[in-house]
Amino acid sequence: MKLKELREARGLTLSQVAQAAHVTRAAVCMWESGARQPGLDSLLALADLYGVSLDALCGRTPPGQDAS
Template sequence: MFKKEIFCQRLRQLRQDKKMTTTQLATEFEVTKQTVSRWELGDRIPTLDTVAAIADYFDVSLDYLVGISDIKKRR
């Protein structure tokens, strides 16, 4: 099951680990920096397609990103 709080935390952590700003991540996904901030705060949740693209971008499993698994890497 999708765990919003974990998704928000992991998205922020992955972005920070890559030393990216919200503006840089927004540019990658063609959204505003406010949208990225809302994703990280849990005020908005991206579409499933976008969540999958984010997982691909950060090279993590979709299950990890949404809190189903604690295993970061894709199989």
């Protein structure tokens, strides 16, 4: 899943995501552009904020599920 798509689907601003993840707005911009990757603490905060699993957030198919 794309971070920008998740953010926009929930009607959140970059600043709101940054506040929830305890990072700067610039950090969120870099994650969304692919220039940087969020750390584990930030990934956990994003997964909670967006209501998705870490597997889904990282684009990974969970074990036991087809990649169809």
